[in-house]
Amino acid sequence: MQALIDGSRLMTEALVRAGAEVFIGYPITPANNLYLFSGKRFKTFLAAPDEITTLQWMSGFSAAGKLPVTATSFPGFALMLESINMAYMMELPMVIVLVQRLGPATGTATSGAQGDITLLNGMLSGGYSIPVISTSTANDCWEMAEHALKTAADLRTPVILLTSKEEVMTQFSFDLDTLKEIKPIERKYYTGDEKFIPYNRDERGVPEFLPVSNDKHQVRYTASTHNANGILEGITPEALSNTIKIQEKIENNLDSYLYYEFVKEESSDTLLVSYGITANAVREAAKILKEEGRPVSVFIPKTLLPIPDLYMNIMSGYNNVVIAEENHPGLYRKLLFGAKAPANVHSVNTIGRMINPDEIIEEVKKHGN
Amino acid sequence: METKFINTNTLPFCKGCSHTTISQNTEKALQKLGKSLLDVILVTDIGCLGIIDKAFDTHTVHGLHGRSVALASGVSAGVNNPDKKVIVYIGDGGATIGMQHLLDAAHNGYNMTVVVHNNMLYGMTGGQPSEFTPKGFKTPTLPQGASHKGYDICGLVTEAGASYVSRITGIGDISDQLAEAFSRDGFSLIEVMEICTSYGVKSNPGMKLKSLIREAGIEIKVYADNKPQPYETQEREGLPSLFSSDMLIEKEFPHKLNKPLRLFLSGTAGEGVQAAAEMFIRAGMRCGLNVTKKGSYPVTVGVGFSASHIILSPEPIQYTGAPRPDVIIVTSEDGLKFAQKLIDNATKESLLLIDDSIERPVTKAKIITKTFREHVGGRNAMIMAVFEYLQQADIIPMEDLMKQFMGSKISANKTLKRLIEETFEIEG
Numbered sequence: 189m190q191a192l193i194d195g196s197r198l199m200t201e202a203l204v205r206a207g208a209e210v211f212i213g214y215p216i217t218p219a220n221n222l223y224l225f226s227g228k229r230f231k232t233f234l235a236a237p238d239e240i241t242t243l244q245w246m247s248g249f250s251a252a253g254k255l256p257v258t259a260t261s262f263p264g265f266a267l268m269l270e271s272i273n274m275a276y277m278m279e280l281p282m283v284i285v286l287v288q289r290l291g292p293a294t295g296t297a298t299s300g301a302q303g304d305i306t307l308l309n310g311m312l313s314g315g316y317s318i319p320v321i322s323t324s325t326a327n328d329c330w331e332m333a334e335h336a337l338k339t340a341a342d343l344r345t346p347v348i349l350l351t352s353k354e355e356v357m358t359q360f361s362f363d364l365d366t367l368k369e370i371k372p373i374e375r376k377y378y379t380g381d382e383k384f385i386p387y388n389r390d391e392r393g394v395p396e397f398l399p400v401s402n403d404k405h406q407v408r409y410t411a412s413t414h415n416a417n418g419i420l421e422g423i424t425p426e427a428l429s430n431t432i433k434i435q436e437k438i439e440n441n442l443d444s445y446l447y448y449e450f451v452k453e454e455s456s457d458t459l460l461v462s463y464g465i466t467a468n469a470v471r472e473a474a475k476i477l478k479e480e481g482r483p484v485s486v487f488i489p490k491t492l493l494p495i496p497d498l499y500m501n502i503m504s505g506y507n508n509v510v511i512a513e514e515n516h517p518g519l520y521r522k523l524l525f526g527a528k529a530p531a532n533v534h535s536v537n538t539i540g541r542m543i544n545p546d547e548i549i550e551e552v553k554k555h556g557n
Numbered sequence: 558m559e560t561k562f563i564n565t566n567t568l569p570f571c572k573g574c575s576h577t578t579i580s581q582n583t584e585k586a587l588q589k590l591g592k593s594l595l596d597v598i599l600v601t602d603i604g605c606l607g608i609i610d611k612a613f614d615t616h617t618v619h620g621l622h623g624r625s626v627a628l629a630s631g632v633s634a635g636v637n638n639p640d641k642k643v644i645v646y647i648g649d650g651g652a653t654i655g656m657q658h659l660l661d662a663a664h665n666g667y668n669m670t671v672v673v674h675n676n677m678l679y680g681m682t683g684g685q686p687s688e689f690t691p692k693g694f695k696t697p698t699l700p701q702g703a704s705h706k707g708y709d710i711c712g713l714v715t716e717a718g719a720s721y722v723s724r725i726t727g728i729g730d731i732s733d734q735l736a737e738a739f740s741r742d743g744f745s746l747i748e749v750m751e752i753c754t755s756y757g758v759k760s761n762p763g764m765k766l767k768s769l770i771r772e773a774g775i776e777i778k779v780y781a782d783n784k785p786q787p788y789e790t791q792e793r794e795g796l797p798s799l800f801s802s803d804m805l806i807e808k809e810f811p812h813k814l815n816k817p818l819r820l821f822l823s824g825t826a827g828e829g830v831q832a833a834a835e836m837f838i839r840a841g842m843r844c845g846l847n848v849t850k851k852g853s854y855p856v857t858v859g860v861g862f863s864a865s866h867i868i869l870s871p872e873p874i875q876y877t878g879a880p881r882p883d884v885i886i887v888t889s890e891d892g893l894k895f896a897q898k899l900i901d902n903a904t905k906e907s908l909l910l911i912d913d914s915i916e917r918p919v920t921k922a923k924i925i926t927k928t929f930r931e932h933v934g935g936r937n938a939m940i941m942a943v944f945e946y947l948q949q950a951d952i953i954p955m956e957d958l959m960k961q962f963m964g965s966k967i968s969a970n971k972t973l974k975r976l977i978e979e980t981f982e983i984e985g
């Protein structure tokens with residue numbers, strides 16, 4: 189049976205089913221539905237007085253062994269940045285749903301956008317990575333939300349679930365039976381008798397976890413450069429190596445949270461690339477082109493950051509690559525190809541409205557498909 | 558043997574710094590209270606006072622400058638166990654940049670004791686003044702002395718709802734005063750007046766802490782000693798799924814749509830545009846159609862236009878935009894203004910259904926004017942317009958739409974119901 193639903197509801201329900209226990213938020217359009225639904229659905233819901241507090245409270249809950257979630261948009265996210273650096277450094281799991289809207293600054297709250305990916309790429313001082321997983325369909329709102337939370341818990345890290353206004357505010361008919369079952373995360377705690385070393389890493393580079401209230405072992409969390417014991421040390425070799433190991437943990441385990449969609453048309457030398465809201469226009473454009481007898485391949489990365497080698501390999505197999513995204517400079521294209529893209533990489537960009545399939549088709553035809 | 562909370566004889570502070578007094582007396586106070594190491598969670602701010610973590614064998618958390626109280630609030634609410642004592646060490650600098658967190662924690666009654674290390678300047682960064690620097694007090698970067706009196710944090714958190722608040726002088730044995738604060742449930746704060754031997758003494762030669770406090774009119778006293786109202790984190794079990802039964806719509810009727818239909822409904826806020834659009838798509842779903850709907854309104858939702866993009870399609874809908882809708886329905890001047898661009902871009906295949914009180918715009922679209930506002934008022938104009946459109950378009954049964962209408966709150970309006978029944982010759 190069909191249900192009339194929206195992405196906010198799917199995400200909230202998925203996060204709760206996957207084991208998120210607390211939502212902390214400060215209202216901002218277009219993330220307000222996530223706040224509203226979370227207030228009805230999360231075991232614990234706290235209304236924070238601002239976004240810095242939001243992230244600090246979340247970090248405290250996370251240190252106490254809970255899995256926290258928030259949802260915000262750029263203005264709030266900007267306030268969170270220093271605290272996200274803190275949570276990253278402390279290796280605290282949490283999910284931040286970033287609902288993109290038109291910037292810069294307050295921009296237009298009620299207009300969608302895809303303008304925050306380069307910010308996400310550079311949000312950590314030092315240029316390290318936080319996993320950024322994005323949604324591009326209703327089912328993604330469900331599955332990627334689950335993956336985001338599981339990745340956060342699995343790798344002890346904040347994870348950004350990237351979406352945008354149109355994805356979380358549009359209502360649509362949807363068959364709930366297509367949703368995969370979500371089982372709650374089983375968190376692994378340190379069970380040893382020996383002294384607990386808070387930043388001692390397992391073979392995957394992930395430190396074992398204990399909540400800060402533990403009765404048996406001392407637990408230390410530190411945001412400053414620290415050694416394995418969580419002790420602030422300055423630039424000792426051990427402390428610096430710990431900083432590098434956090435990055436390696438994110439990079440080396442990328443396969444465990446790598447999500448993308450690649451629909452290959454053997455006869456085509458054109459590849460359409462997009463993510464998030466614009467992925468729908470790309471899929472529609474590909475459908476129309478196929479009906480016209482000009483099939484193209486489609487590549488929708490869902491794990492946007494860090495960028496795996498695989499993405500470059502996929503794109504290198506095409507004579508023409510068309511990247512569509514709802515920002516003016518072509519942000520993801522720049523992350524993929526640098527300041528100047530190769531001549532066979534083309535862009536479709538807009539601001540203030542969704543890209544429509546005709547614009548993508550036009551760009552494809554310009555380059556001879 | 559007494560529990561050793563501090564694991565070193567060399568604390569990381571300058572000689573004579575009052576931060577040492579606070580750390581040592583914290584240990585003594587915890588010993589007096591019979592606390593064990595893992596009963597205590599010490600959350601420290603950034604500043605000279607914050608580099609103490611490694612000396613404490615309790616649980617420790619060391620975060621950002623000014624945010625320790627907010628972080629500790631999360632820890633305290635997350636642990637949700639009053640037997641665990643959360644202690645926050647913060648400076649006058651941290652309390653300046655993060656003051657809201659102190660007010661907020663006091664307001665919520667989070668279980669913790671905040672120890673404000675007030676040495677009246679930013680020690681770590683070289684002795685700049687904070688908002689706590691008393692009038693006349695000099696620092697290396699403010700040789701002329703502060704021109705205003707400092708914040709009274711004790712007064713502020715008392716006002717915000719703290720259960721126990723006191724200000725003391727950080728000289729000698731202060732373990733009893735600390736123990737008093739630590740022993741309270743809910744939010745307690747103790748401000749310790751200190752002197753930074755490196756910068757405070759140098760800039761104010763010959764100054765004595767006690768006389769400075771007296772001359773600046775800083776009161777050493779207990780500010781609040783109320784019955785605590787400790788915070789308890791709500792953990793609600795067994796909440797229902799967000800997938801409620803009213804979201805489910807069963808197919809009941811046939812439809813006659815063979816390709817996607819994109820509509821733009823544009824009217825005035827408060828005139829039921831969104832409700833009409835929802836009625837329309839729900840009726841569509843009842844015929845097995847795929848639908849999408851998105852609302853557009855100004856940020857202040859109660860004024861100006863209100864519009865809705867809807868799509869009905871026999872096939873799955875991917876792209877939810879409609880740069881050129883097949884149908885535009887306009888029921889007010891606000892709606893016309895907002896739909897103007899779409900009307901300008903419309904082709905001769907499009908249809909514009911517009912209330913006859915509005916001047917007909919220039920457009921390639923086929924225009925149909927009808928009287929809605931005059932008959933049913935602005936509030937119900939869009940509902941009537943949707944009925945009108947669907948009667949003409951004949952894509953889903955009117956019976957379906959009527960059923961949807963009857964199931965919605967709007968049908969409580971008896972006059973409207975009668976008007977719909979008469980105009981469209983259909984039973985409710």
Ligand SMILES: Cc1ncc(C[n+]2csc(CCOP(=O)(O)OP(=O)(O)O)c2C)c(N)n1
Pocket residue numbers: 602603604605606607622647648649650651652674676678679680681682687
């Ligand atoms: C966001 C931010 N701004 C500025 C600083 C630099 N900073 C570090 S400590 C400090 C002031 C510390 O003063 P206080 O809290 O009074 O502690 P004290 O050193 O006096 O013990 C400042 C401004 C910082 N770490 N973070």
Ligand code: SF4
Pocket residue numbers: 569570571573574575576605676680681752753754755756
């Ligand atoms: S600089 Fe001042 S506040 Fe910092 S340790 Fe030295 S005396 Fe104490």
Ligand SMILES: [Mg+2]
Pocket residue numbers: 604648649650674675676677678679680
């Ligand atoms: Mg200070």
